[in-house]
Amino acid sequence: MTDWIPEGADVTIPSAARVYDCLLGGGHNFEADRTFAAKAKEVFPGVDQACRANRAFMRRAVLHGLQSGVRQFLDIGSGIPTVGNVHEIAHPVDPEARVVYVDNEAVAVAHSELILDGNERATIVSADMCDPDALLKQAERHLDFDQPIMLLMLALIHFIPDTERPAELVARYRDALPPGSHLAITHATADARPDEMSRLEALYATSSNPAVARTREWITDLFGDFELVDPGAVFVPEWRPDHDTLSHPENYIFFGGVARKAA
Template identity: 75%
Template sequence: MDRDTNWIPDGADLDTPSAARVYDALLGGAHNFEVDREFAAKAKQVFPGVDVACRANRSFLRRAVVHGLDAGVRQFLDIGSGIPTVGNVHEIAQEVDPGARVLYVDNEAVAVEHSKLILDSNEHASIIRADMCQPEQLLEQASDLLDFSEPIMLLMLALVHFIPDSAGPAELVAQYRQALPDGSYLAITHATGDARPDDMRKLEALYATSSNPAVARSRAWITGLFDGYELVAPGAVFVPEWRPDNETLDNPENYIFFGGLGRKRDS
């Protein structure tokens, strides 16, 4: 695996694992540090199959974006986009329509700086460094690229479980839901321990030692994040169950991530 370090921004923390880089490591990516790979190995020990779950989550992203494209959406806002790997939103969307606009948002320096390198010559895709917990500022920056009078697909994949209860994650998501124009889509996946509570407690304890502690929540709570939106069939499910590509997977509840795709009803 290529371990060229030219992409590492000045001042990057090489000693503390970050969620974005660990996720990249679990996907088999090359933009992570030794500390992240060690953390990913521990994650696979305490929650066997966590890497497979991450790949299933990545596949869900592709299927959700394709659904949006088929529905006529040409604007995508990916908050918590993480480290760029093959199959990013702009690659999927712009293969269908080169003019599709994609804005990535992350608060992790490595994710932002490397994305800038990848997107440097792409006039319809960009990234900003911003915090989901500051929706007004984030959405104001997003309006520089995206037209909020036209439908947008907002993606929050494997993101909200990093927002602590004290920050009001459900209320934050509600602000984003309300800001989207009619006909927009909201894609969310979130870790749940409903099916494997003991393993999830171990995984939460591990993430508490990283720079991004995580909180798994119930399927009912996650479904509530789509309040006011019409869930696209089959509704809120474990990610392998959402419009799978021909494959049949046993025990989808083992895949951690639960969520779906909702459409904002026309006023």
Template identity: 50%
Template sequence: MSNNLGWVPPGVDTTVPSPARVYDYWLGGGHNFAPDRALAEKILQIMPGVRDAARLNRSFLRRAALHMAEQGVRQFLDIGSGIPTVGNLHEIVRAEAPGCRVVYVDRDPVAVAHSELILAGDRDTAVVQADLRDSDEIFAAAGRLIDFDRPVGLFMLLVLHFVPDEWDPAAIVGQYRDRLAPGSFLALSHASAEAKPSGMDEAVQTYNVRSSANQAFPRTHDEVLAFFGGFDLVEPGLVGCPSWRPDGEGDFAANPEINEVPFAGVAVKP
């Protein structure tokens, strides 16, 4: 993808690694550049299980989305959606309930540009380029497709660990919660500060040095649990990513320590 940069949106510095593009590389995608691949490979050398952790998160997205669709939710808002890869949210929920509407939000212009290309002509999807803190802008743009007087499935997967404490991530989540209708769901995953697979601390440090504009802040179980304030967690609560309603052994990594790296949970607004 880096050999032909004519499509890249103006102003994108392709020499700076992006979380969305590094994640895309770990998932086997092709929407990344040499600096993204270099950082991704460096972290893989330090912590080989990080690719499994990315896969576990993607599998959790599918299970959480299907749960919401089974509960009757037909409109979805994905904050920090990243680069489109196989098994996107709109594909998952429409397999369960055709006609679902999905709005993707990411601040990375490359992620947005790819989303626009892939979703061109799909009238039931939209893409918004915005920072998750810009909730007014996001709700205004998403409101052209989503009826916020009805339940919404809100996804915030592997995004809040890029939000420093001084931004008050719990308050940011609260801004979204307060504007959602009762019966709406929140699916959230977050890097754990408690899981300690080999190389994790060094991997986080390496990422933060090499991607200075997107620092990672792993958090404890209690810190992540606070993000669900005002929601009711559904069983089994906030757990290691693959332990959230797994479909089988394939939802787990071979290394049990990797299974605890992303916390994951789903909750409903009463």
């Protein structure tokens, strides 16, 4: 079936959402994305494992939000909806939980619309993180901003260039969240593997979504005055692992955590 390919979508240029889907083992990507993913694994061995570790972090973060009483989830930069989406994690715990996915990649939005058709508690909106006023206005149609929300920005912000002032953008979203909300962020860092990350950044510069890795300190500052929940900002395999922490968690690229806005 190709009804998830929107008319006019340029599938000859790799996109971050479709490459991520490929690295996760998903099937909603194209030859250009698969070629790009293969190159990514060459220049940064283990990048696919890092993406799977990031996906596992998402599951643990969402479950933490549910255990903390959150019943609304806003997933910005949700990408291609492969297995293990936020609503698939949340709804077995509480079928009434509300989930809003946000992306600006045409294939991601089109396929999300297909799989969410008929689901009254989960929806996808097409919006750009760099336009927070428009994005939040759409989100307010589906979420109650007087009640706690978990905002997820996973493997997203490294695609926002410095010219767009990403830290200020994140602050705008933090300010919009009601008390008791949670913020989950993961971001690529070059701290552990700078040479390989430099080559990976050079590769992404040839795609439709250039990326920039940033320091652990810069990433931690994105949480602002929100209170980081234990164990704080760490490499994703270290954040409340189900089993023993993977060896050399710093090799898994993504750094971040979950923080709570004081009630």
